[in-house]
Amino acid sequence: MSKLFSPTPLFERVERARRKKHKFRDTQITLAHGSGGRAMHELVEGLFLEYLRNPLLEELEDQAVFEIAATATGVVGSGNNGHAQIRMAFTTDSYVVDPIFFPGGDIGKLAVNGTVNDLAMSGARPLYLSAGFILEEGFPIADLRQILESMRDAAGEAGVAVVTGDTKVVQKGSADKVFINTSGIGVIESPVHVSSSGAQIGDKVILSGTVGDHGTTIMIARGELELETDIESDTAPLNGLVQAMVDEAGKALAFDAIHCLRDPTRGGVATTLNEIASSSEVCIELDEDLIPVREEAKGACEILGLDPLYVANEGKLIAIVAPEIAERLVKRMKENRYGRDTCLIGEVKSEPRGIVALRTGFGGTRIVDMLVGEQLPRIC
Amino acid sequence: MKFIDEYRQGDLALMLAEQIERLTDQPLKLMEVCGGHTHTIFKYGIEDLLPRNIEMIHGPGCPVCVIPLGRVDDAISIAQQPDVIFTTFGDAMRVPGSKTSLLDAKASGADVRMVYSPLDALKIARQNPDKNVVFLGLGFETTAPSSAMTILKAAKDKVENFSVFCNHITIIPALKAMLDSPDLKLDGFVGPGHVSTVIGTSCYEFVPRDYGKPLVVTGFEPLDVLQSVFMIIKQIVEGRAEIENQYTRVVTREGNKLALEVLFEVFEPRDYFEWRGLGSIAHSGMRLRSKYADFDAELKFRVPGLRIADPKACQCGEILKGVKKPWECKVFGTACTPETPIGSCMVSSEGACAAYYNFGRLSKIAERSSAN
Known part of the structure; x- marks a missing residue:
């Protein structure tokens, strides 16, 4: 096995080309930019990060992890040495799945679990969620009711509460039935430090x-x-x-x-x-x-x-x-x-x-x- | 999975590999004609199992790879016309034309839809009587019968808003053109599998007869490919050159008569058809017979029909003929990658270059390249 994996000149040449930062040249969004593969990475790194860069975003994890300090007069941002530090995780995700109902769940269950999981993957205990709904004109209330039931049950199982939300209705054709965005916040109570860059040889x-x-x-x-x-x-x-x-x-x-x-x-x-x-x-x-x-x-x-x-x-x-x-x-x-x-x-x-x-x-x-x-x- | 796992057993593979090694130590070059075989070889890492004296050359049998730039441009131009719904198999979406791909055209507003069968396209035509629904007919005799059947059905049911942009090609003239190429040095062929279910094995008889090369019609599971390699080498060692059929569970000598009849009814050969990398090959393309002209998108729509030369840097032609290895192309893996393919061999996962890039960069092939 190790013999097969010896790097070779060909391999080096290709890897060098692969690692080179590509300038983002695309002129319009295609479905490939949303598929989670390389095109999306290039969009995120070449465009979003370009404009919104900061140390937390730069990590490009599924959630941001930061510390806030609790003081007698309230809670202030990180960097206040001497106060008890609380590690928090914060994440957001949008759900546009089609069909909205499928065996094993629906868009509502997905929207709660997905954000709960993004928080959990930092080692955090998920606490609160927000839910933003974009509804297409004509969408049946019965369907919305069913989605909300799933969200309630999923939140109950995960031990989180949806504490804030937003609703927008768009004209027929401007969205497909229902899109949901959820954001979530959680607290990391143990000294675990996980990160995509943490893998070590032998793991x-x-x-x-x-x-x-x-x-x-x-x-x-x-x-x-x-x-x-x-x-x-x-x-x-x-x-x-x-x-x-x-x-x-x-x-x-x-x-x-x-x-x-x-x-x-x-x-x-x-x-x-x-x-x-x-x-x-x-x-x-x-x-x-x-x-x-x-x-x-x-x-x-x-x-x-x-x-x-x-x-x-x-x-x-x-x-x-x-x-x-x-x-x-x-x-x-x-x-x-x-x-x-x-x-x-x-x-x-x-x-x-x-x-x-x-x-x-x-x-x-x-x-x-x-x-x-x-x-x-x-x-x- | 029953009927699949049986053909993927690692222990049997090792036994076969040992038997192959015992047959000969003479250096041999075998070409697998079909893109499907290339995919299998890389997906299962078959080259790791073969002895070093056996080299696999990845042939021209990926229909997505050999469609020329001009035809892709024509397809895009049809897709961009008003009131057109353009339907295609999934992997043709990303194939670059001279400027853009169908995927880009879709993003710019063209109604391009992925279908799993031309019958799905016909269904879309019935559901949208006020639109013109065009299906991109692509592929060898494997997929051509389904296009032909759909055209027959459209004609019978008078679905007048349906047409096919026909880019179907045939394997035999291409194989002949390859064999006639003076720089080709091959010892035997892993013959097409799915194409042969339609055309049978008898039409390959010219390969051993006129060119003295063995050809074994082969299935697509990894054990099929290994067994076929064994059969070809055994022929060579024993001084034979014959057509053999490894894929007996679906391929017969005569092929599928019904499918051939349907093909003949709907299509006729073009005088010439251009193949990316290989150039113009006589009688290698199919077009709709005049009887079915109403369903011919080339007649229904105005298409630019320009012949556009392959990019200069691209060495797809040499690679398809097995004269060059993908990594010997200057742009392989640097300027030409699956994200930004210059040559079409990099587009489909069945293309030789994409297969090397995605699956093979590490293995023995690379080792050989450094040794060469």
Whole structure:
């Protein structure tokens, strides 16, 4: 294996070109800019960051983590030494899923769980959410009622409250049925410090269950394929699972053993791991046979020529942890209802940096690269 | 997954790889014609399993890769006309024309939709009687019968707002053109699989007869490809050059008679059709017979129809013929990447360059390049 991974002149040339910062040259937004792949990264880094740059945004994590100091006269911004510091996490996400109702959930459940999970992935306990609704003229109140019921139930399960909101109605055709934005705030109570750049050589890669369930469900629910399966979206709040992991790490006196926590949503496990490999400047080596994929998801992807590694999940997490604690965490995670199929899927190596490599079940090796745009079905 | 996992067993692969190694240590170059095989080879890392004396050359059988710039421009020009809904298979969306792609045209306001079958396009036509629905017919004999069937159905049901922009191509003239190319040095062919389900195996008989090369029609699972490599090399070692059929579970000698009849009914060969990288090849393209002219988008719409030369820096032609390896192209991986493809071999995941770029940068292939 290591023999195969020796960097070569070709590889160096390509990697140099890949790392070079591209000037953002696109003249209009295409769907590729929203697909979570490389085009979106270029939009975020080449345009948004250009104008809105600050140290917190620069981290480009799924949430911002900052400290505020509590004083006798109130709470002030970070940097006030001598006062008790509180670490907070803050995040936002918009939900535009089509169809809005699908097996296993709906846009409301997704909007709560998604933001809860983005907070949880910093090690935070999610506290409060905001909810902004953009409604299309003519949207049935009965549907809205159903979405709100799901949001209420999801918030209840995750232990968060929706404490502020906003409503806009746009003319028919200016939006598709309903779009929801949720923001969330949470507090990090343990001394965990996770970050996409935290992966260390020798670390183990933990995955909390099967991949591709949500994305496959949505594709099938759109009805274009005329497939019938029992597969459901995996949308779920993961703050309980993260809490269990943090507890277990605490018991082992090793809060610092959890290095990265991410939920592999849009762009799937492949995209998330590429981001970690690139930020941490390490190679992540996966074993294809160890990555659990439901038969139904495998079948649907097979028919469409898609790779489940790039398909979205809404109730899974990836953790990169120190090897000493890996088995112990997996055992504890399996006890949680959202972590029953937790397993180790690979490890962190030194070279070649910035790359996710996969040992195929067939005995070969390949690179799992970041997607360029949307994953498109193949012609034949 | 039943009927799939059986063809992906790693232990069997290792056994086959050992048998291949035992057959010969003479250096051999084999071409897989089909883009689907290229994809399988990279997805499963098959080159890691093959002994070093066996080199795979990735041929021209990716229909998305060989569509010339001018035809993509024509497609975009149709898509941009008023009241047109332009439908296409997904991976043709990103193929660059001389300036933009269908994906860009969509972003600029053209109604471009991805479909899984031409029948879906016909359905859209029925649902939108006030629009002209055009389907981008693309691919070899694999996908051409479904376009032909759809045209027959549209004709029968008089769906007059439906038409096909036909870019269907045929594999045999292209294979002949390749074999006639003086700089080609190949020892055998991993023959097309899905194309052969339609055209059968008998039409390849000229390959061993006239050119003395073995050809094995091959399935698309990784064990299929390995077994086929074994069969080709065995022929070479035993001094044989024959057509063999590894993909017997779907391919017959005669092919699919019904599909061939439908193809013949709807399409006729063009005198010439241009292939990206390979140039103009006689009788290699299909067009609608005059009987079905009402469904021919080329007649229904005004298209620029310009012939646009491939970019100078691009060496797709040499790469498609196997004369050059993707990394020997100066722009590979630097100026030409899957995000900003210059040559079409970088566009589809089945294109030789994109496959190298996405899946193969690390493996033995790269090692060889440094050794060369």
